Amino acid sequence: xxxxxxxxxxxxxxxxxxxxxxxxxxxxxxxxxxxxxxxxxxxxxxxxxxxxxxxxxxxxxxxxxxxxxxxxxxxxxxxxxxxxxxxxxxxxxxxxxxxxxxxxxxxxxxxx
Amino acid sequence: xxxxxxxxxxxxxxxxxxxxxxxxxxxxxxxxxxxxxxxxxxxxxxxxxxxxxxxxxxxxxxxxxxxxxxxxxxxxxxxxxxxxxxxxxxxxxxxxxxxxxxxxxxxxxxxxxx
Numbered sequence: 484x485x486x487x488x489x490x491x492x493x494x495x496x497x498x499x500x501x502x503x504x505x506x507x508x509x510x511x512x513x514x515x516x517x518x519x520x521x522x523x524x525x526x527x528x529x530x531x532x533x534x535x536x537x538x539x540x541x542x543x544x545x546x547x548x549x550x551x552x553x554x555x556x557x558x559x560x561x562x563x564x565x566x567x568x569x570x571x572x573x574x575x576x577x578x579x580x581x582x583x584x585x586x587x588x589x590x591x592x593x594x595x
Numbered sequence: 596x597x598x599x600x601x602x603x604x605x606x607x608x609x610x611x612x613x614x615x616x617x618x619x620x621x622x623x624x625x626x627x628x629x630x631x632x633x634x635x636x637x638x639x640x641x642x643x644x645x646x647x648x649x650x651x652x653x654x655x656x657x658x659x660x661x662x663x664x665x666x667x668x669x670x671x672x673x674x675x676x677x678x679x680x681x682x683x684x685x686x687x688x689x690x691x692x693x694x695x696x697x698x699x700x701x702x703x704x705x706x707x708x709x
Contacts, residue, residue, distance in 0.1 A: 487638075518699075524680065526639065526699035573638045584631075586638025 486510050489574050489587040496564060497595055503560045504590045506574030514538075515557035516584070517549060518573040526573070532557050564594045599683045604704040613670045615703050617683030620664045628659060628666045631682040633702070639682060643668070678707045 487508045496502055508515060516539075517529040530549045531539035537549065546562045561568060574587040600618040607613045619628070627646050631639035643650055645657040645666070656669040670677055680702040 524701055526682070575638065583641040583644070584639070586640070589636070589638055 485587075487574055487576055487585050487587040489572075489590045491590060492588065493591050493593075495593045495595065498564055498566060500564050501560070501562045502564060502592070503558055504572055504574075504592070505556070505558045506587060507556050508574075508576040508585070509555065510576055510578075510585060512576035512578050512585070513554055514577050515551065515554070516575040516577075517557065517559050518575060518586075520571045520573060520589070522570070529572075530557075530559075561592075564592075566594050568592060569594045599685055599700055601681075601683050601700070601703045603701065604706070606706045606708065607673055608708050609674055610672050613673050613677070613705065613707075615668045615670075615681055615683075615705065616665055617668070618665045619683070619685045622663050622685050623687075625687050626663075626685050627687065628657065628663075629684045629686075630655070630657065630668045631684065631699070633680045633682065635679075639699070642681075673705075673707050675707050675709065678705060680704050 489504060489506045494502055514531060514533045516531045518526050519529055520526045528541050529543045532551045534554050535551045548560045549557060551557045557574060569592055571589040571591045573589045575584045577584045605615060627644055629644040630642045632642050633639040643652055643655050643657045645659050647659050647663060650657045658667040658669060668681060682699050682702040684699060
């Protein structure tokens with residue numbers, strides 16, 4: 484019973500393609516996030532959704548579009564992929580105003 | 596934003612106590628101190644959070660001096676499985692509105708040897 488699950492775990496694609504990463508949490512949390520971890524291991528927030536509403540959009544190119552069909556899901560769609568998009572993308576969830584983020588196992592995206 | 600500074604790496608041996616110190620000179624009054632652990636190919640995992648003095652749970656202890664400009668994560672009797680990257684974060688309690696203020700730095704890579 485994985486609390487925060489992401490698919491796919493690995494994704495290899497060509498520049499210019501469009502791809503999506505899906506995330507689901509079964510913890511009943513009201514807030515979900517997407518983080519990007521680069522090759523230097525810095526983990527930076529990209530988006531945050533609370534009850535399906537976009538709360539945070541941290542200077543991410545508009546090629547990245549999050550979609551939250553319900554509060555248990557937050558998907559990430561990326562258009563026109565670039566080499567610099569190669570990274571590990573982590574989905575996370577939390578209950579509002581708690582100090583604990585629950586992360587998925589990450590999705591490693593490689594753009595060739 | 597309260598920036599954190601922690602050692603890039605540390606080595607220790609099984610059975611030892613490991614203390615990882617984090618500096619956060621610009622910590623704000625409303626900021627909490629939170630530590631996460633990350634194993635290779637996994638997402639970070641919450642370890643402990645505190646505001647002042649000492650907090651202890653089944654995994655670790657967190658020591659915070661009165662001025663709160665630093666904090667120390669203490670791992671008692673480490674084992675090989677404690678080899679991971681440890682992140683020190685400073686920010687308001689993670690409500691959705693404050694998540695953008697929480698920055699994961701490069702962390703401390705802890706290596707435990709037999």
